[in-house]
Amino acid sequence: MFAEKVIELIKEVDRNPDTIDQYNDEKIRQIIEEMHLLFKLNMNDANATTENRSLWTTVQVRHSALERNKRCILAYLYNRMKKIKTLRWEFGAVLPPDIRELLSDDEYQWFSKYSGNLALYMRSLGQDIGYSGIDLTENLKPPKSLFIEVLCVVDYGKLELEDGDVVMLKKNSRHYLPTSECQTLIRQGILKQIM
């Protein structure tokens, strides 16, 4: 059947709406192969239709299948792009290696471009009044209190705070830190907030 593989691809995305899967290189290749085959068949028949009108329907059905394949592949890519975007907001410009592996090389390139574009935009904020930009990936949640208690999950090393104090982040140590300065570390999984 036409366009069957592409449906599998769509289902794959649909099954895990919140997480990103391994880029399905093999399936994409197969679908594009199918498209080329359909296209070739269509070309042959289209040339023959001038004499034989009965082939018209066949050509049209194949053409619809081609369009459907294209549309679904693009939907697959677009959906992944949306997920990759959220990765940028969660992890920052550097992806953890295990997640990096799930992206194809082209996707990683797109991620870098997206990340660069976002960084450029954030740097331009408030430039006219002498600001060096704002990091929009901070302040994701409404601030509840200035300081929070956090537990350090890994040996991180020294962290210098805005006011110049230096804190030693060791595994299993507890700290009372300014909320604004540990958000990124919490998202990276280095710190854990103690409720």
Added chain:
Amino acid sequence: MESTEELQFSDDEEEVTAETVLKTLQSAWQNERLSPEILPHQNDMVECMLGQIQHMERNINKLSKTDLRTSIHKMEISRIKFIICNYLKTRLNKIEKYCIPILNQERQRIETDTNYLTPSEYKYAQEYVLNMENHMKNVVLNKMPGNMQVFEMNKMAEHPNLQTHVFLKANETINGVVLEDLTGEDEEIDLEEGSQHILQYKPIADLLKNGKVTLL
């Protein structure tokens, strides 16, 4: 720490206080979060507030760390920062989601100098679409058969739903708001000052952009 009066702008002619700027920014944020489409930018307000924050931060640094006022003001600053960040982020999300229609409309608006996006937002949107197009072309489109290779902008476009309903409050009395009906019978209603309504977004979009209504 100086009182709020000292936070007033040196530019006395306009007589805008930090408080009014914050209020405008807050309502801009509220409207932006609730409206389905992108609204005209409030860059002046954002920059103004950022300047204020800088000013306040400098003042805080003069105080000792254990002073009670330090933490109160710091809290205030982080709240304002959150509003600014969230406001800008909401706009970015909309720009990304509806990038193609927004760019098309924006091109016309720039000609009449009624642009909704700030220059850097515009640049961001252009770059975003370009990246998306290149990515799709590189990964699959270029490998497809000849007549399938085009990147069809209008087919990829996602449009905001202007037919959605919104809660709103009238800031002033407005007469003769025309509500379109599916049956073709238009209805005209008057909004009284301070009254609240649930209406379709489209008929009140212009009122919102003129600041005559606020979304709730």
